[in-house]
Amino acid sequence: MNTQSWQVKATLLLVSSLTIMSMITISASLPDMTRSFTHIPNSEGLVKLSLSFPGLFIALSAIVAGIIIDRTGRLKLLGIALVLYAIGGTSGYWLKDLYGILAGRALLGISVGISMTIVTTLVADYYQGKSRQQFAGLQIAVMSLAGILFITLGGFLADIGWRVPFLLYFFSLLILPAAYLHLKEPKREREAS
Template sequence: MNSESWQVKATILLVSSLTIMSMITISASLPDMTKSFSYLPNAASLVKLVLSFPGLFIAISAIGAGLIIDKFGRLKLLGIALVLYAIGGSSGYWLDNIYLILAGRALLGISVGISMTIVTTLVADYYQGKARQKFAGIQIAVMSIGGIIFITLGGFLADINWRVPFLLYFFSILILPFTYLYLKEPTKYLEVKPLDKSIKSPKIIWFVFINIMLMWIIFFIIPVQVPFYLKSLGVEKNALIGIAIASSTFFSAVSAFSYSKIKDKLNFQQVFCLGYFLMALGFITMAISSSFLMVILGVIFTGLGMGVLIPNANIWVMQLAPIEIRGREIGRLTTFWFMGQFLSPILLLPLLKIISLAQLFYVISIILIGLSLLFFILHLKRKK
């Protein structure tokens, strides 16, 4: 198999695009979905949980997926995961019970935990050095572009009915044949000796994992809270809400495409410093916003920051993880990534009972500036 062929790359990128659409495709549906289930106690909290609930099950399943693919191979589970993705993802269209919809979202999460762990591990297996660095940036960029397409479609479809965007999850079935045609078990992985339990990654990898969780707790505020923030500013069209969230995703794609060139000039710590600073600018801008356009500017800054943070974290983990336990470590990366998304609304809902969304954005911007300074200090220590 030629890993440089466009068919192999396109297939990996298509499977990767399912990850981001799994969570945020239905963002624009949340306000109308809340109205539909308004007869339930805590309807708003339950509906927001529909968006983030897959994250918990991605986090749980990714660890197991990583262990399995290290032992039995990378590709055995991928086809099953894509079928489960379509079944679980479309549940909101077919079901009238919010708790059954949450069960469907759990199934969606399990499928993503498996598929994302597999494709991210394949990127590490198929590509090395500069080629890996470049492809990781392209992978995140294409995921973002896929997010733009599905968020925007979700916004327009939500104006028909909040249930219709759930049908977009059938996209995984269209990708399924290509995974069997073009993806093969990597040769270098097959040559690796049986797992030695004494093999471990450097301890700093846990610092990277925790950092991944923090950045997703913060960034996931955009799809969860911005729809409600825009409603409070008088924006009623769900399509406009979809465009706002898609703007963040689009500009994360722009910076992710540039990641390889940025990484050539900066080390891992400097890239994190830059990314967090851009996100801080974004949240400050949203905090002072009084119009739709100001919110758009804010989400653009957050997108630019996140676009370099994600590939930077992924590449750092790939570099730190020995090939013998690469699947396990990338499974952990996936776990911390989506645990952050799941925890985001849970941690922030209590805060929103005592402060406004604008005040929350101020608090988040201060935290982001602190994180940016932390990585700047780590860079200075590394330089010494």
Template structure:
């Protein structure tokens, strides 16, 4: 198997794109969907919940999926997950019961938790060193671009009928044949049956996990609250609001493409420091600018920062996780990733009872700058420790 072939890389990227489309493809359908289920007493709330509902089940299932693929192999679950992805994702087109649609969204989340864990683990299995850095950056960039494509296409189709965007989830069936043709099971992927060997990752891996969750808690405030914030400063055109949110994804893709070159020069800690600093400046621009142009500057900076940090976290986990438990660790990474998205509104929205949108973004900007300083300080401390160790070894 030639892992450098375009067929293998394209298949991995196509499976990766299923993750981003699972959440946002039906965004434009929500207003008309709310009207369709307005007779239900809790209809509007449940419709809004349908957008983020998959994230909860992604977070729940990913760790289990990681353990399973370590034991039985990477690819045995993938085909099944892609089929049920289409079934659960398209539920809104076929079903008239909102609760059953939510059940379909839960099934979609379970399938994404499986496919996401498998594809990240396969990237770690197939690639090493520079090749891994390049592909991890490319993976996040393509996922970001895919997000723009799917949300735009979903908006276009929703103008005809709110149900039609749900059919886009059949894209997983189109990807299915390529997974059988081009992806192969890594020989070393099955967990050793020896019970006398306990294999663990370095403790620092938990710092990366929690940091991944924190990144998404902070970043997910943008799609959740920027539309409302723009309304408060006089931006009434929905198209401009959509452009602002989509631009964050675009700038994220740009910096992800550059990740490998940046990683050649900087440590993991330094990249996190830069990423948080860019996001901090971006949130400060949003908070203090009070204009659409300054919000766009904030979107640019925030997107650039997040686009660096996601592949940075992925590659760091790939570097830290032993091959024997790589699936489990990638499952944990996926869990913390989507748990951050799910709990972001739960954690941050209560602050709006005390602070205005501008004040909240400024408060978060301060937190982001503190996190940046913390990672730069960690890099300085670890570099100093390495130098001291080298000096002591010489003498």
């Protein structure tokens, strides 16, 4: 596999963009979302929590993901994480219950923690020295641009309805085929007995 190919780099960058997307995409929906759940006690606080809730689960799941991916491999778990991302992320569109939406946001955070850890590990597997530093710089730039794109799209879609920006989380399913086509499981070095 040629790790310098644009397909490999683009796929890693697309998966990386999911991290920033998980946090900001629905920010424009919060005012209307708050009005929809006024009948729930402390709805304003809970709706605000829905924006930051994934961050807690990213932190918790990333710790565990690092251990699991060394045992099970990277790509199998990446595929699962991308599917869970779509399920958890779009839950705000389908679910009518605020607590269900919060559970979906937690699932979104878990999937981001896993995918983020896998991408970081794959970058370390694929690139060394200067090429790793160059890729890290590119990764930061692309994530910043993705943040601008997703917050703009989220704002545009929130004008249609507060639930509509949640559909952007289906983006992870568009990345799934590229992940299996262009990323390869690194060979593991076996310990000498």
